[in-house]
Amino acid sequence: MPELPEVETIVRELRSEIVEKTILSCQIPKESYLRGQEVDTFAAAVTGKTVTALDRRGKYIIWRFAEGGGTLSHLGMTGKYVKLSPETESPKHTVARLGFGEFDLILEDARRFGRLLYFDRESEVLPLQKMGAEPFSPEFNGAYILEQFKNRKRAVKELLLDQTIIAGLGNIYASEILFRAKLHPLKSGETIDASQAEELVSHTRKVLEEAIAHNGTTISDYKRVDEKSGEFQNFLQVYDKEGQPCPICGDSIKRIVTGGRSAYYCERCQKKQQ
DNA sequence: AGCGGAACCTGTCGGC
DNA sequence: TGCCGACAGGTTCCGC
Numbered sequence: 001m002p003e004l005p006e007v008e009t010i011v012r013e014l015r016s017e018i019v020e021k022t023i024l025s026c027q028i029p030k031e032s033y034l035r036g037q038e039v040d041t042f043a044a045a046v047t048g049k050t051v052t053a054l055d056r057r058g059k060y061i062i063w064r065f066a067e068g069g070g071t072l073s074h075l076g077m078t079g080k081y082v083k084l085s086p087e088t089e090s091p092k093h094t095v096a097r098l099g100f101g102e103f104d105l106i107l108e109d110a111r112r113f114g115r116l117l118y119f120d121r122e123s124e125v126l127p128l129q130k131m132g133a134e135p136f137s138p139e140f141n142g143a144y145i146l147e148q149f150k151n152r153k154r155a156v157k158e159l160l161l162d163q164t165i166i167a168g169l170g171n172i173y174a175s176e177i178l179f180r181a182k183l184h185p186l187k188s189g190e191t192i193d194a195s196q197a198e199e200l201v202s203h204t205r206k207v208l209e210e211a212i213a214h215n216g217t218t219i220s221d222y223k224r225v226d227e228k229s230g231e232f233q234n235f236l237q238v239y240d241k242e243g244q245p246c247p248i249c250g251d252s253i254k255r256i257v258t259g260g261r262s263a264y265y266c267e268r269c270q271k272k273q274q
Numbered sequence: 275a276g277c278g279g280a281a282c283c284t285g286t287c288g289g290c
Numbered sequence: 291t292g293c294c295g296a297c298a299g300g301t302t303c304c305g306c
Contacts, residue, residue: 077283078284078285109283110285111282111283111285112284113282153276154277158277259277260280
């Protein structure tokens with residue numbers, strides 16, 4: 001569900017609620033939600049721990065504890081956090097429930113594509129080791145894109161979604177970035193030149209900045225903490241707009257499938273050649 | 275190594 | 291109204 005701007009929004013909201021607070025209880029109803037960790041092990045590891053920081057890396061949320069160690073949370077497609085009073089019954093798709101005293105924090109995930117895991121050392125967490133460049137870091141620049149896309153015949157849309165290259169982009173923003181950069185989603189990675197790489201970098205940062213400023217995109221079921229919605233869906237130019245006019249030239253927006261995912265684009269504005 | 279496709283899940287929406 | 295297929299902000303695994 002959520003991409004970088006949505007996760008960033010959730011982290012900022014969650015931070016103000018739980019940093020400096022202590023986890024008093026932990027219930028995990030669905031064992032399969034943990035990556036190879038036992039429910040009891042996880043619960044024992046986090047119970048009694050005080051949250052010192054909450055950070056984002058790509059689409060992951062990283063909890064850090066005063067006592068050392070931490071928790072990695074990925075929301076998959078449908079994960080969301082909701083604060084409830086301790087008396088309220090858990091919603092249907094609750095995958096974790098953490099008691100903080102005055103409120104309980106519920107993690108819901110209908111499709112259960114998300115994951116939760118406790119770690120002693122962050123450096124040993126595999127998904128984080130393989131993570132690509134953060135879009136707002138200096139490491140993410142034109143030269144980096146050129147290096148990463150070199151000899152890659154794969155469609156640029158698929159390369160943008162590769163988390164080992166760029167951390168945090170998902171299906172909505174990949175289409176929006178390519179539209180702004182005037183690049184066809186099926187353009188082969190190795191054909192991207194230096195100025196196109198620079199365009200990709202600047203438009204990636206710009207789209208993500210704008211989306212964060214609008215608290216992310218709510219299309220079907222992405223919700224911020226406590227069921228609040230984002231507003232960036234009002235500024236999307238191509239995503240999910242098949243058949244609607246291109247905001248630049250008026251041509252009809254097309255949908256194609258690449259890498260098993262929908263890509264939306266304008267045939268006239270986004271060129272595969274050159 | 276890199277690529278395409280399937281698998282993991284549940285919910286929703288549109289067509290017949 | 292009901293059934294059925296297509297599709298959904300993601301990741302990972304498997305075979306070629």
